[in-house]
Amino acid sequence: MITTKRTINVSLILLKKIYKIYHVGGEEVRALDGVDLTISKNEFLAIKGPSGSGKSTLMNMIGCLDTPTSGDYEFEGEMVHNMDDNQLASIRNRKIGFVFQTFNLLPKATAQHNVEIPLVYANIRREKRLMMASKALTSVGLEDRMHHKPNELSGGQRQRVAIARALVNNPSLVLADEPTGNLDSKSGQEIMDVFDALHQEGNTIVLVTHEDYIAAHANRTIQLF
Amino acid sequence: MKIILLPMPIAPFSCFENLKISITAVLANKTRSLLTALGVVIGILAVTLMGTLISGLDQSFEKSMEFLGKDVLYIRKFQWFGEDEWWEIRNRPDILVKNAGVIRERSQYAQYVAPVSEWWTSVRKDDESVSGVRVSGTTEDYAMITVAEVEKGRFFSRAENRSGARVALIGKDISDVLFEGRNILGERIQIGNYNFRIIGEIEKQGKFLGMFSLDKQVIIPIGAHQRLFSRRGWTGINVKVDNAHIDDAHEELTALMRQLRRLRPSEKNNFAINRQDPFREQYSMIKLAIGGTGIFITILSLVVGGIGIANIMFVSVKERTKEIGTRKALGATSRMILGQFLMESMTICLFGGLVGMSLAYGGSRIINSFFPSEMPIGLAMSALGLSMLVGIISGLAPSYKAANLDPIDALRYE
Numbered sequence: 001m002i003t004t005k006r007t008i009n010v011s012l013i014l015l016k017k018i019y020k021i022y023h024v025g026g027e028e029v030r031a032l033d034g035v036d037l038t039i040s041k042n043e044f045l046a047i048k049g050p051s052g053s054g055k056s057t058l059m060n061m062i063g064c065l066d067t068p069t070s071g072d073y074e075f076e077g078e079m080v081h082n083m084d085d086n087q088l089a090s091i092r093n094r095k096i097g098f099v100f101q102t103f104n105l106l107p108k109a110t111a112q113h114n115v116e117i118p119l120v121y122a123n124i125r126r127e128k129r130l131m132m133a134s135k136a137l138t139s140v141g142l143e144d145r146m147h148h149k150p151n152e153l154s155g156g157q158r159q160r161v162a163i164a165r166a167l168v169n170n171p172s173l174v175l176a177d178e179p180t181g182n183l184d185s186k187s188g189q190e191i192m193d194v195f196d197a198l199h200q201e202g203n204t205i206v207l208v209t210h211e212d213y214i215a216a217h218a219n220r221t222i223q224l225f
Numbered sequence: 226m227k228i229i230l231l232p233m234p235i236a237p238f239s240c241f242e243n244l245k246i247s248i249t250a251v252l253a254n255k256t257r258s259l260l261t262a263l264g265v266v267i268g269i270l271a272v273t274l275m276g277t278l279i280s281g282l283d284q285s286f287e288k289s290m291e292f293l294g295k296d297v298l299y300i301r302k303f304q305w306f307g308e309d310e311w312w313e314i315r316n317r318p319d320i321l322v323k324n325a326g327v328i329r330e331r332s333q334y335a336q337y338v339a340p341v342s343e344w345w346t347s348v349r350k351d352d353e354s355v356s357g358v359r360v361s362g363t364t365e366d367y368a369m370i371t372v373a374e375v376e377k378g379r380f381f382s383r384a385e386n387r388s389g390a391r392v393a394l395i396g397k398d399i400s401d402v403l404f405e406g407r408n409i410l411g412e413r414i415q416i417g418n419y420n421f422r423i424i425g426e427i428e429k430q431g432k433f434l435g436m437f438s439l440d441k442q443v444i445i446p447i448g449a450h451q452r453l454f455s456r457r458g459w460t461g462i463n464v465k466v467d468n469a470h471i472d473d474a475h476e477e478l479t480a481l482m483r484q485l486r487r488l489r490p491s492e493k494n495n496f497a498i499n500r501q502d503p504f505r506e507q508y509s510m511i512k513l514a515i516g517g518t519g520i521f522i523t524i525l526s527l528v529v530g531g532i533g534i535a536n537i538m539f540v541s542v543k544e545r546t547k548e549i550g551t552r553k554a555l556g557a558t559s560r561m562i563l564g565q566f567l568m569e570s571m572t573i574c575l576f577g578g579l580v581g582m583s584l585a586y587g588g589s590r591i592i593n594s595f596f597p598s599e600m601p602i603g604l605a606m607s608a609l610g611l612s613m614l615v616g617i618i619s620g621l622a623p624s625y626k627a628a629n630l631d632p633i634d635a636l637r638y639e
Contacts, residue, residue, distance in 0.1 A: 065554060065632050086558045093556020100636070104551040108253055120242050121556040165555070 012172060012204055013039040013062065018071035020057050031057040032068070037222070039173075039206065044199045046215035047208045049224030056177075058224070059208050063096055063175045064088045076172055093121050097166025099176035103158045105150040105165075111137060112146040115165045122169060136164040140194060156187030163194055167203075174198065176207045180214060192217050243565045247572035250541070261537040262577025264530020265615060268523045269581030269608045270588070273600060275519025277589040279512060281598020286508050289434045290501050291372055296468035298478055299499040300324075301461045306503040317495045318486070322447060325364075325462045328481055334474035337465040339366040342450050344458030348395075348443060349415040350403040358399065359442040360416055360458075362450020370465040373439075378410045378425030381446050389448030394425040396440035416443055419453050435596050471500070527611070530577070531619035538570050538623035549627055550635025563628035570620025571613050578612030 020032040031054045039045055039062075049055040060066040061073065064080055067088070073080040075091060083091065092098075097118075105114045115133040124132070137146050140160040150158050159179060166174050176195070180188035196217055199205055207218060215221045251258045259266075293299075302317050303309075325340035332338070341363045347356035361367075368380040381392050393416060400409050409423045421443075430439035466474035475498055482496050542549070549562055557565075582605055589600040 060633050063554070065636075086560075089553065089556050089558040092554060098554045100551070104547065104554075104636070106548060106551075108249055117552065118555045121552075121558075121561060169556075 010041045011038050012041045012043075012076060013037070014072070014074040015061070016072040016074075018061060018068045018073065020054075020061065020066070021069045032061065034071070039204065041172075041204055042199070042202050043220060044195070044205045044218045045207070046218035046221040047206065047224065048210060048212075048215050048221055050210065053224035055208055055224050059175065059177055059206075062173075062206060063098060064091050089121075093118055094169065095172045097169065097171035097174045099159070099162050099166050099174065099179045101178040101181040103150070103155075103162045103182070105158055105161055107150055110147045110149055111142060111153065111161045111164075114150070114161055115168050118165065118169045132168055133164070136168040137161070139167065140164045154187070155183050156190050159183060159187070159191050160194060163191070163198075167198070172204060174203055174205045176205065178209055179207065180209075180211070188214075240564070240568070243561075243568035244572070246565055247569040250569050251572050251576055257537065258573050258576060259580070261533050262530070262573050262580065264526045264528075264533050265574050265577030265612050266530075266581040266584070268526035268530055268615075269578045269612055270585050271519055271526060272523040272608050272611070273582055273585035273605055274588045274592070275515060275523075276601045276604035277585065277592055277598050278519075279515060280601050281592055281596050282508075282512065282515075284598065285432070285435055285596045286504075288431055290504060292430060292433060292439055293501040293504065294370070294372055294465070295501055296466055296471060297370055297500070298464045298466060298471070298475060299461055300328075300464065300478060300482065301497050301499055302459065304497040305499045306507060307497070313493075314495075320460050320462060320496065322451065322460055324482075324485055327485060328462060328464065328478065331481055332464070332474070332477055334466045334470050334477055335464045336467065337366040337369040339364050339370055339463050340447055340460060341367065341463055342447060342455070342458055342460040344450070344454040346417040346454070348399055348403070350412070353403050355399055355402050355441065357441065358416075360450070360454065361442060361444050362447040362454070363444060363463075364447055367444070367463070370463050373430050374428045375425045376428040378423070380425060386446040386448055389452055390446060391419065391421045391449055392424045392446065393421040394427055394444040395423055396427050396438075396442040397429040398438055398440040399443060400426055416445065417453065421445060421449075432596070475500070527615050530574075531615045534570055534573055534616065535619040535622060537573070538566065538620055539626070541569065542566060542623050542627040545627075546630065546635050546638040549630050550632050550638065553630070553632035554636060559628040562630075563624045566624035566627045567617060567620045570624065571616035574612040574616030574619075575609065578609045581612075582608065 015035055015037040018032050018035040018037075019030065022029045022031060035058065047055055047058060057066070061068060064075070064083075065088070067073075067083065068081055071081065075095065078091060080088070080091065106117070112130065112133045115136050116129045119129040119132060134143070134146060137143060140163050142157060142160055142164065145153060145157060145161075150161070153161065163174075163179075166176075179195070180191055183191060192214065195205055195207065199219075205218075207214070209215050300320060302320055303314060307314070322340040322342065325338050328335060329338040341361055343362075344360050345357055346360055347354050348358045364386050365380060365383050368375070375394065378394070380394065381390065385392055393414065395409065395414070403414065404412070409426055412423050413420055414423060415421070427440070427442070427444070432438050464474070464478060478498050479494065482498070483494065486495060488495065552562060552565075585605070586600060589598060592598050
């Protein structure tokens with residue numbers, strides 16, 4: 001069941017009758033049971049719900065990491081539900097920026113190199129990559145930490161590196177999965193300030209959380225049960 | 226997730242990036258990488274050292290064969306590589322110096338005929354002496370048969386030979402020890418207990434098959450040799466023939482010798498006619514044995530090394546499951562991940578190959594101190610190529626596993 005607080009017009013993502021069905025030991029599990037969802041441009045959407053509510057499945061679906069068993073998924077006019085793995089990789093690379101709960105930075109690489117990675121897969125030249133990575137790190141206030149490795153950074157700084165990595169390819173959608181889940185409340189607040197600022201700048205953000213005060217930053221919340 | 230099809234080229238775009246990632250990964254686990262690559266190290270070391278050894282053997286063998294000459298037949302008491310039983314041949318008569326004259330007169334194929342008597346004794350000059358020197362007594366024709374040139378002075382003349390003059394040509398080893406670079410011509414030395422005058426020096430010839438030095442010799446007229454040393458040592462006859470007719474010459478000399486020895490048709494030869502061919506046969510067998518052993522060791526260690534690398538690559542994929550998930554989420558396709566891990570496995574092998582080659586280079590320096598040799602560049606390059614091939618083959622299965630990981634499962638992996 002989905003509750004809607006508020007809607008904005010121009011749609012970025014259209015999900016129509018999305019079903020995701022797993023077969024576990026001969027039993028049919030409906031992780032998503034006919035979900036309809038529209039996400040507009042410049043929306044800040046929070047998805048809430050307890051474990052097992054299909055929250056992760058929906059997030060994977062929106063993040064183009066997974067395809068539905070049936071139903072239509074349209075992302076800026078591209079039909080995601082028909083895509084093969086390579087096309088999915090390409091759309092993730094071009095249009096989606098991921099922020100994970102556990103940051104998922106490469107431990108051996110500097111902040112700048114971590115931020116560069118999506119651009120490597122986008123086949124962008126090195127000089128341009130370095131420039132874009134520095135710009136993204138500057139935008140999250142880490143211009144003086146570019147050559148630090150993750151273990152030389154605080155949790156909040158690591159998550160900001162991850163946000164810079166999500167932003168570096170100018171995605172249409174920033175998808176954050178419990179971005180404050182591994183942070184203390186002060187760092188968590190800082191990260192949420194960053195998301196607020198991104199939203200102000202016109203980015204579209206989808207945030208998965210189970211905390212009400214985090215969800216409160218969004219301008220729309222959907223609750224899964 | 227769908228399974229990617231097997232024949233999948235590595236995207237050229239990411240080669241350089243993948244190389245960087247691989248080098249980082251290899252350097253991050255230096256000890257592990259080195260231990261993993263040990264099989265490849267040994268494999269490459271074996272094949273390169275073997276190549277060096279064979280190249281060195283080839284060089285020194287050809288040099289030694291030059292000493293024998295491919296157009297010279299050696300009439301001797303025994304076969305060089307004889308399979309005769311010793312009791313059948315122990316009573317063979319000696320070759321006589323006078324046989325050489327008969328052969329020179331009657332043979333159609335012989336161009337030059339020189340009897341050679343050899344004896345080993347010490348050579349002295351004042352307080353310095355060299356022992357175990359090969360003292361060859363021969364005729365002036367010897368100069369036309371041997372490939373070794375007279376470097377200083379001259380060979381002895383027919384007249385000196387006839388008169389049994391006490392003149393000698395000395396080898397490089399003798400002049401180095403006894404004269405240390407001073408003038409030798411006209412100097413007197415003692416061969417055994419007899420005084421000789423030096424008239425020439427033979428150019429440096431090196432070792433014969435790495436066994437004994439050809440330069441530790443003196444050459445004197447056979448007349449003097451017979452008078453002073455005849456009751457000791459042995460005599461043979463060296464015959465230079467036209468290379469094109471060496472087989473005919475061989476037969477003719479056999480017939481001549483049988484005639485000289487008055488052998489009946491039913492009797493076996495009681496002498497031997499040697500040439501360099503059996504050396505070549507023996508040598509190619511030795512070479513085959515060395516090569517075979519080397520290739521066996523190489524293949525064995527590369528196979529074992531390859532399995533080790535496949536194993537460590539599986540570990541690496543497992544360890545970095547989350548990284549793979551993250552990379553896929555950030556837009557890496559399956560083939561990019563495949564390329565990354567293949568490159569990593571190749572880098573480990575290449576690293577092993579390079580270590581193996583540097584060790585082989587050190588080893589070849591050591592071999593070189595025994596006899597001249599060089600590390601064959603072509604072989605070294607193919608060895609590197611081979612190690613890369615091992616990297617690709619052993620990296621295939623782990624890399625496919627990495628490439629086919631479901632990004633969702635990989636991201637969730639702890």
